[in-house]
Amino acid sequence: MKKYLGALLALPMLVFAQQSERVTAQQFVDLQQGQNAHEGFRRAHAKGICVTGEFRSNGSLTDYSNAAVFNKGAHPFVGRFSIAGNNPSAPDLKAPVRSLALSFATSAAQQWRIAMNTPPVMAVSDPHTFYQQIKAIQSGTIAEFFAEHPESADFIAWKDNYQPSGSFAAEQYHSINAFYLTKDNGDKQPVRWAMRPTVNVANTSFDGDDALQNELTERLTSGPVIFDWVFTLATSEDDENDPAVGWPESREQIVAGQIAINDWQKQLNGDCHEINYDPLVLPDGIEATRDPILRARSAAYAESYRRRAVEVFNGAFEEQQND
Amino acid sequence: MTNRFSLTMRIMHWAMAALLISMLAAGLLMVRSLEPWQLSLLTIHKGFGVVAAVLVVVRLVIRLAFSVPPLPQGLSRLQASVAKLSHGLLYALMVLMPISGYLMQYLAGRPVEVFGLFRLPAALSVDIEGYAIFREMHGWLAIVLIALVIMHVGAALHHHFIRKDDVLKSML
Ligand code: HEM
Ligand code: HEM
Ligand code: HEM
Numbered sequence: 481m482k483k484y485l486g487a488l489l490a491l492p493m494l495v496f497a498q499q500s501e502r503v504t505a506q507q508f509v510d511l512q513q514g515q516n517a518h519e520g521f522r523r524a525h526a527k528g529i530c531v532t533g534e535f536r537s538n539g540s541l542t543d544y545s546n547a548a549v550f551n552k553g554a555h556p557f558v559g560r561f562s563i564a565g566n567n568p569s570a571p572d573l574k575a576p577v578r579s580l581a582l583s584f585a586t587s588a589a590q591q592w593r594i595a596m597n598t599p600p601v602m603a604v605s606d607p608h609t610f611y612q613q614i615k616a617i618q619s620g621t622i623a624e625f626f627a628e629h630p631e632s633a634d635f636i637a638w639k640d641n642y643q644p645s646g647s648f649a650a651e652q653y654h655s656i657n658a659f660y661l662t663k664d665n666g667d668k669q670p671v672r673w674a675m676r677p678t679v680n681v682a683n684t685s686f687d688g689d690d691a692l693q694n695e696l697t698e699r700l701t702s703g704p705v706i707f708d709w710v711f712t713l714a715t716s717e718d719d720e721n722d723p724a725v726g727w728p729e730s731r732e733q734i735v736a737g738q739i740a741i742n743d744w745q746k747q748l749n750g751d752c753h754e755i756n757y758d759p760l761v762l763p764d765g766i767e768a769t770r771d772p773i774l775r776a777r778s779a780a781y782a783e784s785y786r787r788r789a790v791e792v793f794n795g796a797f798e799e800q801q802n803d
Numbered sequence: 804m805t806n807r808f809s810l811t812m813r814i815m816h817w818a819m820a821a822l823l824i825s826m827l828a829a830g831l832l833m834v835r836s837l838e839p840w841q842l843s844l845l846t847i848h849k850g851f852g853v854v855a856a857v858l859v860v861v862r863l864v865i866r867l868a869f870s871v872p873p874l875p876q877g878l879s880r881l882q883a884s885v886a887k888l889s890h891g892l893l894y895a896l897m898v899l900m901p902i903s904g905y906l907m908q909y910l911a912g913r914p915v916e917v918f919g920l921f922r923l924p925a926a927l928s929v930d931i932e933g934y935a936i937f938r939e940m941h942g943w944l945a946i947v948l949i950a951l952v953i954m955h956v957g958a959a960l961h962h963h964f965i966r967k968d969d970v971l972k973s974m975l
Contacts, residue, residue, distance in 0.1 A: 489807055504835040588924030589914045607837040756932035760842055761913050764922075771895035779847065781833070785911075789935035 484701050488657055503611045505779035507576035509787070512780075513566050513616055523784040525595075528562030529693045530750025533704065535584070535782035540555045541711065541736045545661035547765030548586045548738060557582045560752040561648045561696065564597070572692035573644070573684075580653040580675060582739070593761040596653035596675060596787030598642070602723040603635035604759065607776035632725045634764035635692040646684030648696045649705040649741075652675045657759065658720035660767040661711075670720035670769060674725065675739060705741040710734070721771045748797055756785040768775055806872040807973045815862045816974055819883055822855055825898065849908070850918045856901035863894065875968040889955060896948045901946060907937035 524526075539552030549555050559582045571754045581595040604610050616625035626632045647653055653675040660668045662768070687735040688752030699705060713732045714720050747753045760768055760778040768774055788796075808816065826848065833844045858937050874883050908925060910933040915923040962970035 505837055506835065508837060582959065583912070585912060585927040588927060589870060589922040591912055591925060593915055686902060715827060754929040756929075758913075770839055772839050775839040775842050779837055779841050781866060785931075785934075786938055789931050793932045793935035 486754040489572055500561065503608050505776075505783045508607065508611055508780050509783045511611060511618075514782070515788075517787070518568050520567060520788050521566075522562075522701075522788060523566055525562040525564055525581075526566050526568040527572075527575075528560045528752070529569050529696065530580075530745040530747050530752035531559045531612050531696075531745045532562060532745075532750075533557060533559065533739060535582075535709065535737060535739045537737040538735070539737075540734055541637045544663065544667070544671075545765040546664055547592070547661075547763045548590055549584050549763065550765070555584055555738070556586050558751045559583070560747070560755075560757065561692070562752075563692070564684050569689060571689040573687075578644070578648060578653075578692070580648075580651075581752070583755050583756075583757060584763075585761060589775040591761055592763045592766065593756040593757045594655070595759050595761060596655055598651050598653060599633045599635060599638055600652075600654045600672075600674070601638065601734070602656055602773055603632040604629060604773075605722050605724045608661075608771040610773065610776075616715060627736065631724045634712075634724060638726075643682075645677075645681050646686075646695065647679070647681040647699065648679035648692050649678050649699055652676055653707075655759075657723050657771050658714065658769045659762070659774075660720075660769060662765055662767050668767070669715040671711045672714075672716070673709060673711045673736075676710050678706045678738075691701065695735050698790065700741070700744055704723065708737050709736045709739055711736055720769045723771050723773045741743075756781055758782065758785075806969055808871060809865075809869060811865055812862075812869075813856070813873070813974055815865065819855065819858055819862065822858070823900075823948070824849060824952070826851060826855060826900075827945060827952075828944060846916065848916045849904070852901045852904050853915065853917050853923070855897070856905070859894070859901070860899040862898045863898075866894075872973050875962070875966070875970055886958070889951060889958070893948075893955060895953055896944055896951065898943065899944055900948065903941040904962070907934055908940055910934045910937065 492606055509523050511755055517523065518526055534554045534556045535549065537550055537552055539550065541547075541550040542552075550713070559580060562588050563570060563572055563580070564577035564579065566719050578598050579596060581593070583594075584592040588594070602610070603626070604613055604650045613629075616622045626636060648667070655673045658670050658672050661671055662668050681695075684691055684695045686692075686698075696705070696766065709733045711726060713734065714727060718731070719725060719728045744750075745752075757772065758781040762768065807813075810930045829844055832839050833848060836844075870884045874886055879887070905915060905923065910921075910926055912925050912927070912929040915924040917923065959971050959974070963972075964966050
């Protein structure tokens, strides 16, 4: 009898011990924000600039998805260019990763948030290993980390060839995680997508901390910034749940149209700062895969959003807005 | 039997007790977890949260339309008012939890999908300060609700095993 009682008591403890190797959303965001959190700002990709524009859909994805965004025509969005990191005044040109996020509020019931980065793949396949990767970067042991993680091969291959450009407009931004395009009849097509730039800008003459933001605002005075929105269709040979493995070049690609960015606002003045670009806010016609990295994003973004929302409510930006 | 809650009230009570305790557990788990089931649990939480909102309205209508058994004899004035107050607070929280949950999603521009059947509308432009109010409300009221439920269950067991009156039986 005692033995059973002991086992009964040990069970929850075992479950708890198992659990404690796992990183929580709070621990993840603590790591991202670092020692001194920047009140009111995102805990990741803190520095950015709001943009507005429209997606000019050519209708070619309506065979694969019911999402209203793919209907032929113009669909407005509120977007944000950013750089990775928790510092809202970090130097643009030093950031290893650049990003683009989009929010489509097609109707009250159909909204879509997208957050994309310059690498096409992750270096790891799950959030707990990603946490260790960030720790390795912070402690200067990333080379050792990569040596122990063969799944980083595709990421490293990209990194070794990547040349940062001189403009937000000249980068290619990737969904990294795969999603399903779905139809009412139950068809499901796994895809990844990228925003492909239409200009080539090797360097910029802008310098200083805000070089990329200044380059962008200057560029927008002479016309919109355009990207092709390119979808890559997986075949049954590809694992849509592993964000560390690239898909072969030969996979079918469909250009769904172009996004045109027309205007910009400082991040605290524009609409983008209030938005949580949680990539799991999806409209009908798009579904999440089981990719563990993708599935981890919602809870972490919500934790970061909760923290900064309270800080904004408590007046984190009142000073900035006065001057 | 007049000192028993009506069958409808009893069914409502136990169905909602199970639902709300599961909602609290699901909520606390999902805001911490980075596991692949987090998204599924979040979706279920929102769907059942909407169900809970509908149920509490029905329950309040029934509660106000029909009589309920009196409190047991021999309670002091204070005990009687504490009992009434705690039941009132439980009802209030059963209303406020889903309202704050929905409003936080509304103001964050996140349409709530209910079991893949339909979607509730969300704001077209996000209001982060409004979100902060209802997000914090949802989190803090959940803690108050947990405390109240613990007191409430404790009181029910106290009546049954210590005072040996018919309070718990009135709900069985
Ligand atoms: C487990 C993996 C990840 C975690 C835990 C994570 C965490 C976060 C957090 C906490 C934020 C701030 C959210 C806010 O306060 O609004 C954020 C922003 C962002 N993340 Fe991630 N992220 C992950 C993976 C990714 C991936 C794979 C991508 C790219 C495809 C990505 C792209 C972005 C972008 C672009 C933003 C900024 C969005 C904006 O402009 O508001 N993240 N991330
Ligand atoms: C009876 C009703 C409900 C109860 C008892 C309940 C309980 C909870 C609890 C305990 C949490 C965790 C809070 C924390 O740790 O801070 C939570 C989170 C949450 N609830 Fe509810 N909830 C209810 C209804 C709803 C409804 C109707 C919705 C939306 C339609 C909703 C949406 C959410 C969301 C989105 C979160 C996560 C917030 C985040 O990740 O920051 N809840 N809920
Ligand atoms: C599982 C544990 C629970 C037990 C053992 C229990 C037991 C009882 C009992 C015995 C009563 C009758 C009290 C009287 O005679 O006035 C009662 C009433 C009530 N219970 Fe519970 N309960 C439980 C969970 C809950 C939960 C989770 C809620 C809601 C969040 C809840 C809400 C109420 C309310 C509002 C009343 C008052 C009914 C009325 O007078 O209209 N109970 N409960």
